[in-house]
Amino acid sequence: MAAMSGNRTPDLAEDRSSSEAGFTLLEILVVIMILGLLIGLVAPAALRQLGGARISIARQSIERLGGVLDIYRLDNAGYPTTEDGLQALSTRPANAPNWNGPYLKADQAPLDAWNHSYSYRNPSSRPGHDYDLCSRGPNGQAGEAGQDGSICNP
Numbered sequence: 001m002a003a004m005s006g007n008r009t010p011d012l013a014e015d016r017s018s019s020e021a022g023f024t025l026l027e028i029l030v031v032i033m034i035l036g037l038l039i040g041l042v043a044p045a046a047l048r049q050l051g052g053a054r055i056s057i058a059r060q061s062i063e064r065l066g067g068v069l070d071i072y073r074l075d076n077a078g079y080p081t082t083e084d085g086l087q088a089l090s091t092r093p094a095n096a097p098n099w100n101g102p103y104l105k106a107d108q109a110p111l112d113a114w115n116h117s118y119s120y121r122n123p124s125s126r127p128g129h130d131y132d133l134c135s136r137g138p139n140g141q142a143g144e145a146g147q148d149g150s151i152c153n154p
Helices: 001-008 024-076 085-089
Strands: 120-123 130-136
Touching: 024 085, 024 130
Parallel strands: none
Antiparallel strands: 120 130
16 A cells, blocks of 8 residues: 555646647637626726716816806906807907906817817807806707707806
8 A cells, every 4th residue: 555655646737738738719718708798798887987977077167167257257247248259268358358367277268078169159048047158068069058968057
């Protein structure tokens, strides 16, 4: 029995040669399929979150710009005209003698979360609003204030 204990049977793993080590094609295909399923399930949810975040950023930016427009109104006894637009917050318009700006740091009119320019109209086309300040939303199409997916000042 002592002689037999020295002669043990080799394990199957030890019996494999180095050329057989690694993964089989089937194992690799299973891993790729699992990764594909995970990406297919997670990617749409992540893209929905990204879209929701941009809408939230657009709303917050419109509120912030509304506050800046209110400061402009206090200095100049009125909001910028439609022709002056949001550029009046960065560059003195001819019809604003008490302009105390620039009210924005940028030299150009601000862009929304989708890098589109905001649409601005004074007076508003909506009842109960002094002006319309809208982001055209993800599709970038101009429409009536609050229509076609646009996001406007409350």
